[in-house]
Amino acid sequence: MPTSPSSMINQYKFEDESELRDLFITVDDPESHITAIETFITYRVVTKTSRSEFDSSEYEVRRRYQDFLWLKSKLEEAHPTLIIPPLPEKFIMKGMVERFSEEFIETRRKALHKFLNRIADHPTLTFNEDFKIFLTAQAWELSSHKKQGPGLLSRMGQTVRAVASSVRGGVKNRPEMFTEVNDYMETFSQKINVLDKIAHRIYKEEREYFNEMKEYGPIHTLWSASEEDIADSLKGVASCIDKCCKATEKRMAGLSENLLPIIHEYVLYSEILMGVLKRRDQIQGELDSKVDALANKKAEKDLITEEIGKLEDKVECANNALKADWDRWKQNMQYDMRSAFTNVAENNLRYYEEAHNLTRNHSC
Amino acid sequence: MLHKSLFSSSKKMEDCLSKKIEITVSEAEKRTGRNAMNMQETYTAYLIETRAVESQNEGQCSPVDSLWRRYSEFELLRNYLLVIYPHIVVPPLPEKRADFVWHKLSADNMDPDFVERRRIGLENFLLRVASHPVLCQDNIFYSFLTQEGGWKEMVNETGFQLKADSRLKALNATFRVKNPDKRFTELKHYSDELQSVISHLLRVRARVADRLYGVYKVHGNYGRVFSEWSAIEKEMGDGLQSAGHHMDVYAASIDDILEEEEHYADQLKEYLFYAEALRAVCRKHELMQYDLEMAAQDLTSKKQQCEELATGTVRTFSLKGMTSKLFGQETPEQREAKIKVLEEQIQEGEEQLKSKNLEGRDFVKSAWADIERFKEQKNHDLKEALISYAVMQISMCKKGIQVWTNAKECFSKM
Numbered sequence: 001m002p003t004s005p006s007s008m009i010n011q012y013k014f015e016d017e018s019e020l021r022d023l024f025i026t027v028d029d030p031e032s033h034i035t036a037i038e039t040f041i042t043y044r045v046v047t048k049t050s051r052s053e054f055d056s057s058e059y060e061v062r063r064r065y066q067d068f069l070w071l072k073s074k075l076e077e078a079h080p081t082l083i084i085p086p087l088p089e090k091f092i093m094k095g096m097v098e099r100f101s102e103e104f105i106e107t108r109r110k111a112l113h114k115f116l117n118r119i120a121d122h123p124t125l126t127f128n129e130d131f132k133i134f135l136t137a138q139a140w141e142l143s144s145h146k147k148q149g150p151g152l153l154s155r156m157g158q159t160v161r162a163v164a165s166s167v168r169g170g171v172k173n174r175p176e177m178f179t180e181v182n183d184y185m186e187t188f189s190q191k192i193n194v195l196d197k198i199a200h201r202i203y204k205e206e207r208e209y210f211n212e213m214k215e216y217g218p219i220h221t222l223w224s225a226s227e228e229d230i231a232d233s234l235k236g237v238a239s240c241i242d243k244c245c246k247a248t249e250k251r252m253a254g255l256s257e258n259l260l261p262i263i264h265e266y267v268l269y270s271e272i273l274m275g276v277l278k279r280r281d282q283i284q285g286e287l288d289s290k291v292d293a294l295a296n297k298k299a300e301k302d303l304i305t306e307e308i309g310k311l312e313d314k315v316e317c318a319n320n321a322l323k324a325d326w327d328r329w330k331q332n333m334q335y336d337m338r339s340a341f342t343n344v345a346e347n348n349l350r351y352y353e354e355a356h357n358l359t360r361n362h363s364c
Numbered sequence: 365m366l367h368k369s370l371f372s373s374s375k376k377m378e379d380c381l382s383k384k385i386e387i388t389v390s391e392a393e394k395r396t397g398r399n400a401m402n403m404q405e406t407y408t409a410y411l412i413e414t415r416a417v418e419s420q421n422e423g424q425c426s427p428v429d430s431l432w433r434r435y436s437e438f439e440l441l442r443n444y445l446l447v448i449y450p451h452i453v454v455p456p457l458p459e460k461r462a463d464f465v466w467h468k469l470s471a472d473n474m475d476p477d478f479v480e481r482r483r484i485g486l487e488n489f490l491l492r493v494a495s496h497p498v499l500c501q502d503n504i505f506y507s508f509l510t511q512e513g514g515w516k517e518m519v520n521e522t523g524f525q526l527k528a529d530s531r532l533k534a535l536n537a538t539f540r541v542k543n544p545d546k547r548f549t550e551l552k553h554y555s556d557e558l559q560s561v562i563s564h565l566l567r568v569r570a571r572v573a574d575r576l577y578g579v580y581k582v583h584g585n586y587g588r589v590f591s592e593w594s595a596i597e598k599e600m601g602d603g604l605q606s607a608g609h610h611m612d613v614y615a616a617s618i619d620d621i622l623e624e625e626e627h628y629a630d631q632l633k634e635y636l637f638y639a640e641a642l643r644a645v646c647r648k649h650e651l652m653q654y655d656l657e658m659a660a661q662d663l664t665s666k667k668q669q670c671e672e673l674a675t676g677t678v679r680t681f682s683l684k685g686m687t688s689k690l691f692g693q694e695t696p697e698q699r700e701a702k703i704k705v706l707e708e709q710i711q712e713g714e715e716q717l718k719s720k721n722l723e724g725r726d727f728v729k730s731a732w733a734d735i736e737r738f739k740e741q742k743n744h745d746l747k748e749a750l751i752s753y754a755v756m757q758i759s760m761c762k763k764g765i766q767v768w769t770n771a772k773e774c775f776s777k778m
Contacts, residue, residue: 184596191593198585205582209575216568223561226554229743233750240754334600338778341607345772352764359761363754 023120024048025135027113030105031062040064043109045116047135053127059136065090067134068112070146074130075119080279081322082125083329085118086268087111110261123328124321171281173288175319181326182277189270196267199260206252213248217241240362247354254347262340266333273329276322283318287311381500382491386415387509389487392479393432408479409434410486414509431512435460438486440519441508445499447524450648451731452499453738455492456637458485464566464629466574466622477623481630488634498734531651532644539654545728551735552646559639562632569629573622584615603778610771617767621760628756631749635742642738645731652727656720663713670706673699 029044042062049057068087075084088111116135119125133145220238224231290311294304391411399405409432416426438457445454462478472478490509493499504522507515531539590608594601 187596188593191589194585194589195593198582198589201585202579202582205575205578209572209579212568212572212575216572219561219565219568223565226557226561229739230746230750233747237750237754244757334778337600338603338775341775341778342772345768345775348768349765349772352761352768356758356761356765359754359757363751363758 021120022050023126025113025116025120027109027116030109040066041105043112045135053132054136056136061136061138061142063134063142065108065112067142068115071130071134072115075125075128078128078130079124079321080283081276081318081325082122083269083272083276083322083325084125085115085122086265086272087115089268107261111265114261114265124325173284174281177323178277178280178319181273185270185273185277189267189274192263192266192270196263199255199263203252203255203260206248206255210245210248210252213241213245217245236362240358243358244355247351247358251347251351255344258343258347259340262336266336269329269333280318280322283311284315287315380495380497381506382494384417385494385509386417387487387490387494388413389483389490390430392483394474395434406474407434407436408474408482410483412490412509429510431510433508435482435486437508437516438489440516441505442489443528444504444519444522444524445493445502446644447528448502448522449498451645451727452496452734453638453641453645454499455489455496456634456641457489458482458630459633459637464563464570464633466570466577481626484627485630485634497737529648529651532647539650541650541653542657544653545649547732548646548649552643552650555639555642555646559636559643562636562639566629566632566636569625573625577618577622580615580618582615583611586611587615600778603774603776607771607774607778610767610774614764614767614771617763621756621763624756625753628749628753631745631752635746638738638742642735645735649727649731652720652724656717656724659713659717659720663710663717666706666710666713670703670710673703673706 024047026046027043028046030041031044033040033042042064045059045061045063047054047059072084072087075082088108119128119131125131133142137145217238217240220234220241224234224238227234287308290304290308294301294308297304389410390413393409393411394406395409396404396406411430411432413428413430415428435457442454442457445452458481461473462475493505499505504519507518511518587608590604590611594604594608597604
């Protein structure tokens, strides 16, 4: 797990540098499975790669949401202070969307696709063994692999210890830098949540507007039926309104395809980042409590000193990993936000330009 | 202003009042007073200003006459015109109460925006009457514009209320006309359709306006969040901040856009109410036709009665005939007297029928002339209104293009 900061810097990859990619993943083809106990959806995961670690250059497997959850927890376990990309939520209550509605499945599919690609683009996570197994193993192979590894109990034990140590330390000796990150994330988290609400509200308003516009054009056509002299003018207005209506539908779709998913992803990211900072603090806390123990106990000094040495390494690695990943995350965030909002502006621009031309041509 | 330009282009207007005097409703003022039941009331008074046109052309500044009128006086004037000129499609007044409102507009009569739009509507009404070849020559109308005191009494002295046919107000009552004039039936049908389709259009327009308002205003929320977010960002800060400003501009722009659209809605409303005036003319014709047929029927039955009495034959069953059979005939003198009365009535009836027929033909001729005039005006006005609506939409799109071009530039700098 420990990697030096310098090697990580060399492996910086941004989403748009697809020429450097050697791993291509798609998530598609949702399928419903009905058993006696449950109904669930599987997605097809296709991987194309030129990497030598992979036995083949192409893989096709089917995975369900549970499998993605497993992968995420394995990655978190292996890299506690790296920023693991978010998974779509289990079940969204706020939107009036049914669990297996087409809209819900499609939104989830896109998010799962994003999830795997973000991992593939991550300089460290892309080489994770569980990730490779996830992409390549057949269903039964994956099940048996899942059963191996640290059991639930040992994981629980870790958590208990972590909680205990976090109560005592971690925050006290936290490097200045991470306090800054923490403060930043608190504000960012607030703002991104508000943005999420605003973006959804805009979508809703645009949809309501579209629904009313659909009715507006046809009335003019109806009116033209009782007129002679102005019938053509009225029909022209009707046609113009109908065309503008279609343009507004495009604008609406653009919002739902681009801005809404990105903002939502960063809402989830802000939760993840708070978790990563906590885990870093926990690791620090372990070290701090051992240092305190050294001060109190006169006996076992050598043993404790040795443990402290190991923990100091652990803390240094954790800090370095997080710092590098944090810088990378910020760069990606800036890129994602810039392109998402620019896209929104372009959609609106396109809409107004189209509406302008349509109306001008009609009134000539 | 839009309305005035329409009038200067109208054709048969050499004698019209609008060419001789300039009319404006320039101000509106809140007043309090006591009403007929001595209760305190608040109302709005409108200032009507008139100025002779001729002396303006000579470069002289002619004096402005002015007086105050309230809405109820306009209503009185219109009711008078309706009764005295039943063959004319009388221009409508702006609505009494705010209708077809979308949520931001107040439905309150005292709301300043409503009062302002009503002021324009009242001015439009006066200009319409002043440019009508027949109505503009009316004395009561002229006095309405020029004589502040005693006008109400003058109107009432004309006794027009007595001439009013109460049946015209009874919209639901049907009068079976045996030989309806096909043109008027078609016209009545058209006026119903026009009224229905314009109402529908105005209702949907109000809903569309409401939704459009929502879309624009919600973008205003971006401004504050972007500003707060920019505080924690080093590189993205400027782009976010300035983009937020443009979102505020976008959100604010809808107010003017929708206010302008309200004028378009008012233009449509005028024709919604014109449809009613059109139907009133058809109705009047229907009633005249009905009265004519009733009078003819009455005359025929009287002639029949006369004939029966004279010849002693009873062709049709009548209670009188039966009773006289049962209880004995009348004396020859009684019969003679009856015949004489009937003959007088018949003569009267024939004269009345003749004048009613003439009246009917005159009505049809002058009504149809005004209807043709109205049709031309309507087609012209509605075409212009639709064009001005398109112009408004184009302007809205231009504003949108500008704002989003600016926003895009800011976002790309994030």
